[in-house]
Amino acid sequence: MRPTANRRSTARRRAGRAGQYLALLCYLVFLAFPLLWLLSTAFKPPRELATLHPTWLPEHPTWDNFRQAFDEQPLLRAAANSLLAAGGAALIAVVLATPMAYVMARRRSLLTRAATGWVVVSQAFPFVLVIIPLFLVLKRLHLINSVPGLVLVYVTWSLPFALWMLTGYVRAVPAELEEAAAVDGAGRLRTLVSVIAPLLAPGIVATALFAFITAWNEFFFALVLLKSPEKQTMPVVLTHFLGDEGVADLGPLAAASLLATLPSLVLFSVIQRRITGGMLAGAVKN
Amino acid sequence: MPRSPATAPPAAARRSEAGAWFLVLPALIPILVLSVGPLLYGIALAFTDAQSGRTEPTQWIGTLNFQDLRHDTLFWESFRIGLLWAVGVTVPQFLLSLGLALLLNQDLRFRWAARVLAIVPWAMPEVVVGIMWRLVYHPDAGILNEALGTERDWLGSLGTALPAVIVVGIWAGMPQTTVALLAGLQNVPRELHEAAEMDGAGPWRRFRTVTWPAIRPVALAISALGFIWNVNAFALVYVLTNGGPGGRTRLPMLFAYEEAFRYGQFGYAAAMGCVMVAVVSLLLAVFLVGRLKGDDA
Numbered sequence: 001m002r003p004t005a006n007r008r009s010t011a012r013r014r015a016g017r018a019g020q021y022l023a024l025l026c027y028l029v030f031l032a033f034p035l036l037w038l039l040s041t042a043f044k045p046p047r048e049l050a051t052l053h054p055t056w057l058p059e060h061p062t063w064d065n066f067r068q069a070f071d072e073q074p075l076l077r078a079a080a081n082s083l084l085a086a087g088g089a090a091l092i093a094v095v096l097a098t099p100m101a102y103v104m105a106r107r108r109s110l111l112t113r114a115a116t117g118w119v120v121v122s123q124a125f126p127f128v129l130v131i132i133p134l135f136l137v138l139k140r141l142h143l144i145n146s147v148p149g150l151v152l153v154y155v156t157w158s159l160p161f162a163l164w165m166l167t168g169y170v171r172a173v174p175a176e177l178e179e180a181a182a183v184d185g186a187g188r189l190r191t192l193v194s195v196i197a198p199l200l201a202p203g204i205v206a207t208a209l210f211a212f213i214t215a216w217n218e219f220f221f222a223l224v225l226l227k228s229p230e231k232q233t234m235p236v237v238l239t240h241f242l243g244d245e246g247v248a249d250l251g252p253l254a255a256a257s258l259l260a261t262l263p264s265l266v267l268f269s270v271i272q273r274r275i276t277g278g279m280l281a282g283a284v285k286n
Numbered sequence: 287m288p289r290s291p292a293t294a295p296p297a298a299a300r301r302s303e304a305g306a307w308f309l310v311l312p313a314l315i316p317i318l319v320l321s322v323g324p325l326l327y328g329i330a331l332a333f334t335d336a337q338s339g340r341t342e343p344t345q346w347i348g349t350l351n352f353q354d355l356r357h358d359t360l361f362w363e364s365f366r367i368g369l370l371w372a373v374g375v376t377v378p379q380f381l382l383s384l385g386l387a388l389l390l391n392q393d394l395r396f397r398w399a400a401r402v403l404a405i406v407p408w409a410m411p412e413v414v415v416g417i418m419w420r421l422v423y424h425p426d427a428g429i430l431n432e433a434l435g436t437e438r439d440w441l442g443s444l445g446t447a448l449p450a451v452i453v454v455g456i457w458a459g460m461p462q463t464t465v466a467l468l469a470g471l472q473n474v475p476r477e478l479h480e481a482a483e484m485d486g487a488g489p490w491r492r493f494r495t496v497t498w499p500a501i502r503p504v505a506l507a508i509s510a511l512g513f514i515w516n517v518n519a520f521a522l523v524y525v526l527t528n529g530g531p532g533g534r535t536r537l538p539m540l541f542a543y544e545e546a547f548r549y550g551q552f553g554y555a556a557a558m559g560c561v562m563v564a565v566v567s568l569l570l571a572v573f574l575v576g577r578l579k580g581d582d583a
Contacts, residue, residue: 124566
């Protein structure tokens, strides 16, 4: 309660409120406008798409674009490839990163400091500098044009961030619990598996899902490494809808784009709070 | 188990040292083999004439690639565009996100809608973001021309292509920045604000003396990361314009990608990558020094 609220300051306050709502409205329009247009386009029949004066909403909404999208491009196979690449990468990355994150969180040594530095540095280098050598190496191993090859790349690509997030989660587990286990005679690995891991489980799941989402959405590595159409992942297949000269079939393009977004959107909304928490813990501490 | 207290600590310490390595190696080996290794290999390639599909062996050519790069006007043009893009996205994005975060930190109705909307672009594949905005910018069937009453080919005209692409970059990265800043704002103690208000400090004063110092670390971290991500951006612009029209949106990554995987000039493209790394590291160093200085003050 403000003791000296006179009429003028109340009026100013009300004007401030109105300004805030106006600003919020502008933001909402800016953020929502392209999303609504994507939705609208996905449900428009061809006749409404070919017009010079498009309408905001489809007048005769239809599912045809979705069916046509499946006819035009091998979407199911692309989704299966994406699922394999992203799921494999997420699983392996978390299994590899959890023990190291545990060590990084619990002891301060040259190694852990170097690892933390690496997490930061790895965000900075351009992928070209990594993908050319990887391309050459994977080619020699006959892993070009193969989803397992892509999994390998995605694992290393998601390891820094997985380490970053998991280290934060481990720090949140009280060290006393481990000491108690050590007193009971449990070794380091035993302690990790039977004491820490269960407490970390939600954090591990969040990290795995985040690794899954980033791999599901990834484009550059997939574009370079996967040449034959039957191996390609969802984002790469989507670009085929654009056609050579950008003359695209807009309806199916929009429909397929929506389908490609759905999995990561659902997973992301599940873990959203944990990610922002984990990301921030890492960002501020480093 | 009986253990003698005199000998236990060293043995346990030794065991735990070995144990620590055992736990670190599963992640460390792939990092070294698939990330550090290729990075060093990539730097080495920049000093060779490596090309794809060539039969004669690759030769060391010293700094020849870098000398060629110095005279490659197309590359420097792309470099200039890359910087324009990175600054053009990062700065407005930060300011817009800060504004939104400040709004969302207020007790406003409908702010949940903005919170939901701030999540969706984050979860979308960049390719889909690019496709979506192509639909918005489409000269005939796009909603932007209809909404503004114009008849422009936004992505296809020399003058509007880069600004149009920058707007998409801002839109796509706003969620991360907003959410990070919002989380920072929520750590600002309310009492501080109230105390400052009692002392008669206006909104701007309160922001400068209370809010900004509290969110400064988050703000610096997220804008530095954003800048680096933007310098290395690829997918969004690949889908929107593929570098066109007339190279107006050809970011360095697009240039290097074409050089490497369309023309097979691995060594030359690696040299481009090296230049990009050098510039980003330099900017980061300047930023970190500034940050340390700022912390002293």
